[in-house]
Every structure is written in C-alpha cells, then in structure tokens.
Amino acid sequence: MFYVATQVPDTLFGGDNFVLADGYFYKNYRQRINGEWITAPLFVGSQLLPSVAAEAPLLQPDMRMLNKLKDQPIGTDNNTLELDKLKEMWHLANVAREMRRDPERAAEANKEAIMLDFATLSDLVKNPELYRGQIFELGGEVVEAHTGRTGENSLRSREVSSAWLRNSFLGDTLLHVKAADNFAFDEYVGNSILHGYFLMLWAYTDRQGVPRRAPVFVVYDSREQQTTMPQGANPMIYGFLAVISLLGVILFTAVRRENKNRAVAIQALTERKRKRRQRNDNES
Structure with a gap:
C-alpha cells in the first residue's frame, strides 16, 4: 500500500x-x-x-512477557491511567477477553482460582512475581468505576474499564481492576465476586497523602455476592418467628385485659366518688 x-x-x-x-x-x-x-x-x-500490531486471540498468558514487568516501589505517585499504555495489561486483557467468551472454560478455571484473603495479600505484596499471571478470586464493594475511550492498543479496543474495590477483610488496601471494552463493574449495589489475572503492584499516593500500593487485576467475570444461610437455618428461623409471634399474642391479650380491668376500676372509683359527694351534699 x-x-x-x-x-x-x-x-x-x-x-x-x-x-x-x-x-x-x-x-x-x-x-x-x-x-x-x-x-x-x-x-x-x-x-x-x-500504533501497535494487533495481537491474535490468546488462551494463556505469556509468562516470558509478564516476568519482565517491574512492580512500582511504594512512595512513588503514579496515575493509574498509565496502565492503559502497558502492553502487558493489554496482553492480559486479551487472555481475559477470550476467557469471558467461553463461560464453561471460565467456570473450570474459577475452581482453581486463588482466594485473595489477608494472608494471601500479605504474601503477594512481598512476592508479587510469584503470582504474576495467576487467576484470583476477588471480593469487595466497588467504590468507583469508570469506562472511557482509550488509545491505540493490541486488541483494537476503543474503550477500557477500570474500578476500585474495597474489602474490609483486606484492611485499608484497595484493589484496582481493569478490563477491555465496556465492563459493568458497578452493575451490583452490594459486594461483588470477580475473577481475573494478577498484573502488578501499582504505587500511588492517596487523597490523605499516604503512600500506598494497590494490586492490579485484569478481570473476565463479575457476579453479585449472595448472602447465604447455614444448612438447617430455615427451620430454626421459622421456629424463632413462631415463638416471637406467640409471645406477641400473649402480650397483646394481657395488655388488653389489663386495660379493660383498669377501665372497670376507674369507672368504679368514679362511681364511689360520685356517691360520696352526693351523700355529703344530703347531710349538709
């Protein structure tokens, strides 16, 4: 040409x-x-x-590429928008997009996902290179989400989505999640469960001026976290409600009887006072 x-x-x-x-x-x-x-x-x-050359659809991360990635040292202040320029981020977004297109394969992968609890987070912060490109299960409340236009990338994606997650079980560490295209991170009101690939530790300074590092994940699915009850809890709850209802009926009946007796007593007292007043008037 x-x-x-x-x-x-x-x-x-x-x-x-x-x-x-x-x-x-x-x-x-x-x-x-x-x-x-x-x-x-x-x-x-x-x-x-x-521009950059288009990358063919991928099913697995290229660990040779990801192992060259350097985590940012705490104390540096970096804009998370710079993540959109990382070829490694778009590489994982490619893998995540293909996973999202195959729900059955995603469901199987989710069974082996690493649960991000406080102990795992502590080890990830100490040894991020050991977890690079691994699939994690994340949980938390989406406190901020955004989808916007992006520049040239290997996926030819016109948009990129980002969000911040807070999980009280992880202390004050926030999680930063990314996805190619328009990903509805804020679809659910409460907590969400997400699955994605760990990319790196991103250093920034929060609004209070405190230096922090956030783990960055490129995700491929999200669902609402359901609140479940222990097995056998339903009969216990129904029994408790039945007892409460019975006590309510008993208390209502007792209060009603007490009010009726009080009304009769007041009426009798009023009648005695009337008769006493009438007798005094006759004697005078």
Missing part, C-alpha cells in the same frame, strides 16, 4: 514502525522500488500516527 499524507513524521515510531493511517483511496499506483516494479493502492490522508 502507498500512502501520501500532508504531515510526515520526522522520525520513525519504533522498532516495528507500526502506524495508524486513514484516508481516501485515490488509485492503484505503480512505482519502481529497488529495481522492482510494485503496483499497490494509493491512499491520501492527513497524517500517520503511532
């Missing part, structure tokens, strides 16, 4: 020199290059922009 632009970059964009270009088809153009005649479509556009 031949391309003519009104703005030509002074330098190339990188080792692969992969670019984004759009324009109008003009004609099939023929030119001699290195002694060989080449015929190809000629497009006319405004400019060339840097």
